[in-house]
Amino acid sequence: MRITWMFVAAALSFPAHGALADSIQLTVHSSVTIDVSSPNDNFFGQYDNVQGLPFLNDHPSISTNVVIPFSNVSVLLPTGSVFEDASVGIAGPPLGTMVMGTGHEFAGTPFGAVINHSLPSVAPTFSKNGISDVSVDLLFTGKTTVAGEKVSTNIQDLNFVLSGFIQSALLNPGSNWAGYLGGSGQVVIPYTVELTVDYSPVPEPSSLALFGIGLLGLSGVVRWKLRS
Numbered sequence: 001m002r003i004t005w006m007f008v009a010a011a012l013s014f015p016a017h018g019a020l021a022d023s024i025q026l027t028v029h030s031s032v033t034i035d036v037s038s039p040n041d042n043f044f045g046q047y048d049n050v051q052g053l054p055f056l057n058d059h060p061s062i063s064t065n066v067v068i069p070f071s072n073v074s075v076l077l078p079t080g081s082v083f084e085d086a087s088v089g090i091a092g093p094p095l096g097t098m099v100m101g102t103g104h105e106f107a108g109t110p111f112g113a114v115i116n117h118s119l120p121s122v123a124p125t126f127s128k129n130g131i132s133d134v135s136v137d138l139l140f141t142g143k144t145t146v147a148g149e150k151v152s153t154n155i156q157d158l159n160f161v162l163s164g165f166i167q168s169a170l171l172n173p174g175s176n177w178a179g180y181l182g183g184s185g186q187v188v189i190p191y192t193v194e195l196t197v198d199y200s201p202v203p204e205p206s207s208l209a210l211f212g213i214g215l216l217g218l219s220g221v222v223r224w225k226l227r228s
Helices: 001-020 205-227
Strands: 022-037 044-049 055-058 060-068 074-076 082-091 100-108 132-141 145-146 150-152 156-167 171-173 178-201
Touching: 022 060, 022 156, 074 178, 082 156, 100 156, 132 178, 156 171
Parallel strands: none
Antiparallel strands: 022 178, 044 055, 044 178, 060 156, 074 150, 082 178, 100 132, 100 178, 132 156, 145 150
16 A cells, blocks of 8 residues: 555656746837827916916816727747736836926917906917926726737727826016916826736656656566565
């Protein structure tokens, strides 16, 4: 009975060692250019220069969601290996980090009621070399597909949630004008896609041969003990 137990233990020890999981990790660094603007009155800035005292109440704000598709990437598993698991990780700028881009402010719709219509009204002008400053929250649903030995991310819809402001230098304060300020610009958002695939490799032929020799040697020991 003890001899049989020794044989089974030896037979199971090699596959357990040879089936240790391995992994492949593919990392893709990319970026997306997003146009930003103040979409409506809720996000416009306000400027007042009716009494000869220019007053900037607020800069135009950015609050938008932009969905960008990310193209499929894939990895090929070694021939004959067994797929175990896969995951997709997508990361944008760290939370709390502001991403700076280009931008400029411009005079929008005036407030007619506060302007003296008996006098000329001149709108303010702003530099076109301003900035857009945004924080980014990146949302996505990571799914993978497996077709034979090919593991793919599919096309991912990346949802960039941006919030921030647009600011540029005042060039001409204007006169007898009060109203909304609009803004537009561009920001480049970096992000990283990471595909991780876990798999079990098949034992190498040389390992299988050594395993077979070990079994033959063990059977010889068994026969020798039986004869003795």
